[in-house]
Amino acid sequence: MKYLLIVPDGMADHPLDQLGGRTPVEAALTPNLDAICMEGILGSAHTTCSSHAPGSDVATMCLLGYNPDEFYTGRAPIEAASMNIELGPLDTAVRCNLITADHEKLIDYSGGAIPTEDGHKLIRAVADELGTDELVFYPGISYRNILVRRGKGDLRVTANPPHDVMNRRLEDVFPTGEDAGMLRDLMRRSRDILEQHPINRNRVQAGKSPANMIWLWGNGLKPALPTFEDRFGRSGCVIAAVDLIKGLGQILGWDVPNVKGATGYFDTDYDAKADAGIEALKDHDFVFVHVEAPDEAGHEGNIEEKIKAIEAIDEKVIGPCVAALKQYPEYRVLVLPDHPTPIAIRTHVKEAVPFAMCGTGVRAGPPVSYSEANAKVAEVQFENGYELMGYFLDS
């Protein structure tokens, strides 16, 4: 049996007045998605059922069949996996943003979208002064870096994601908890190093935001996830552009090819993603194609882009991938978003999402099109979203 999972990130939404009371997916033309519901079933799965905030990492772990309350340890160790950083059992990964702060407030979580090359130089300057055998800095892409504390176990801290506390007073939003002192100290000391750095002086002169401080958050030990093959007995491959999803794939023991032109944004090369998914079906049991664009549109509150992204996924990803899948004698396909990112709220919400499933052995339900409203009253409902994967694979 060949299995295909397609996740249009953040696709689910709420009814909008601007769309005459319809949601973006109801307003969008999605003949391929609707065909899956017609041939198989439309159901509802609560993929944000855990106690954690409904991040894409948590929700995706859940829809892949792993209860986040059991397995999730934090965002940074998943990103570390995507950067091929090895973590030992007592190593803690911490996300290390380059941010912009003024003398009082956190201004920008991305340090003015610092270019990767400059970001590397800044993180190296920080590492030269603050790095030790125990504290190791790893430069990443743009403002997104990783700090690893080796050998000491997890940090007992609560730390705010910087994108959630923009324009707040630093003193009010610094990490708290037993080990917070160390993180605060590193963050304060990074400021002395970065403020004076020639790159930041030049940025200020050019009227750009300086990346003048590090912000530490998202800490966690390496999650003890059984591989997908161990848990479900199927080999897997993930086609994705975003680090979090690729990192999760690494941890699950999947192949994680780099797809040229996959950007994680509206301009992503949908055809290239579909081609990569179709190729991966040849030598894997389970192929997961992730598309980030609807979530980005949701965060921007952009109805038009969200509908365009959903229609592009339907036409260019679901259509060709399902057609290729149907060449195999036995197959199943599942399409669902990881969580809703409603246009009106512009962030993720903890609500159930609709899923569409069809293929070999999937008994057809009542003929309905894909929509949030139809899913709410569907016969098949998963209160525990992590139970859906077993149902998809084995029912």
Ligand SMILES: [Zn+2]
């Ligand atoms: Zn997401």
